[in-house]
Amino acid sequence: MPETARHDVFQAIADPTRRKLLQLLSEKEMPIGALAAHFPISRTAVAKHLAILSDASLISGKKTGREKIYVLHPEPLREVKEWLDYYERFWDNKLSMLKHLVESGEEQSLKETETRKKPNH
Amino acid sequence: MPETARHDVFQAIADPTRRKLLQLLSEKEMPIGALAAHFPISRTAVAKHLAILSDASLISGKKTGREKIYVLHPEPLREVKEWLDYYERFWDNKLSMLKHLVESGEEQSLKETETRKKPNH
DNA sequence: TAATTATGAAACCTTTTGGTTTTATTTTTA
DNA sequence: TAAAAATAAAACCAAAAGGTTTCATAATTA
Numbered sequence: 001m002p003e004t005a006r007h008d009v010f011q012a013i014a015d016p017t018r019r020k021l022l023q024l025l026s027e028k029e030m031p032i033g034a035l036a037a038h039f040p041i042s043r044t045a046v047a048k049h050l051a052i053l054s055d056a057s058l059i060s061g062k063k064t065g066r067e068k069i070y071v072l073h074p075e076p077l078r079e080v081k082e083w084l085d086y087y088e089r090f091w092d093n094k095l096s097m098l099k100h101l102v103e104s105g106e107e108q109s110l111k112e113t114e115t116r117k118k119p120n121h
Numbered sequence: 122m123p124e125t126a127r128h129d130v131f132q133a134i135a136d137p138t139r140r141k142l143l144q145l146l147s148e149k150e151m152p153i154g155a156l157a158a159h160f161p162i163s164r165t166a167v168a169k170h171l172a173i174l175s176d177a178s179l180i181s182g183k184k185t186g187r188e189k190i191y192v193l194h195p196e197p198l199r200e201v202k203e204w205l206d207y208y209e210r211f212w213d214n215k216l217s218m219l220k221h222l223v224e225s226g227e228e229q230s231l232k233e234t235e236t237r238k239k240p241n242h
Numbered sequence: 243t244a245a246t247t248a249t250g251a252a253a254c255c256t257t258t259t260g261g262t263t264t265t266a267t268t269t270t271t272a
Numbered sequence: 273t274a275a276a277a278a279t280a281a282a283a284c285c286a287a288a289a290g291g292t293t294t295c296a297t298a299a300t301t302a
Contacts (some may be wrong), residue, residue: 031248031249032248032249033247033248033249043248043249044250044251047249047250047251063249065248066247066248066249067247067248067249068248068249068250
């Protein structure tokens with residue numbers, strides 16, 4: 001695994017082993033050994049999957065002593081979510097409008113809460 | 122492309138060419154020739170991508186005369202969305218609860234689905 | 243300090259992916 | 273009906289993906 005090419009988040013989550021790694025790291029940060037114990041493949045193979053996830057900025061590792069603890073970084077998944085939002089309208093005719101309102105309201109609130117706390121009715 | 126193994130929706134959307142194919146088909150149903158015109162690769166290569174998308178049940182083709190018209194089937198993307206919903210809470214602390222309420226309500230109306238706590242992949 | 247533990251790195255292997263070119267087959271249409 | 277158009281199918285190819293084993297290195301601990 002040359003690790004030269006930049007890895008895409010869509011490609012990173014395409015592999016079931018990598019999805020399970022993300023799930024494990026979402027429960028608790030762990031070193032590679034603890035992660036590898038959950039799989040039938042070798043620790044080296046897990047290390048390569050971690051490298052791909054790291055390349056997609058989905059995880060990072062901090063070395064403490066002789067261990068390297070891996071931590072989840074879910075932010076890049078937002079790109080996938082935004083891609084999906086476009087298609088959601090095609091399968092969901094019911095509440096898509098409400099949900100889009102909620103989500104656009106959320107973005108608004110993220111910007112607004114710094115400057116304003118009360119509604120401006 | 123032996124087409125023996127069943128294709129996963131996560132894997133199907135991993136390739137940028139296939140994502141663009143989905144986008145084109147979301148605008149208008151088209152035969153393979155019209156699709157291939159949007160890419161620098163051969164029509165045969167596009168045909169293989171379409172086979173993968175079809176294998177993931179994301180599209181289907183109906184033959185009319187000498188043309189085969191491809192149609193988008195976005196439903197399998199719901200699986201990706203549900204997987205993402207689990208991670209959304211990690212980047213969105215504000216309205217995730219409201220959104221989860223909206224979405225669980227939606228799922229309930231479509232079918233009686235349990236609220237899931239862990240991803241199933 | 244010597245053995246153990248945890249990880250990193252390199253070399254290698256097989257299958258899958260994403261692409262090509264070539265050769266049919268089936269409908270239209272000139 | 274012969275030519276053109278649209279697609280399908282087969283054979284082939286290079287590179288990437290996913291795995292292995294083997295060897296090396298850095299911290300711990302007995």
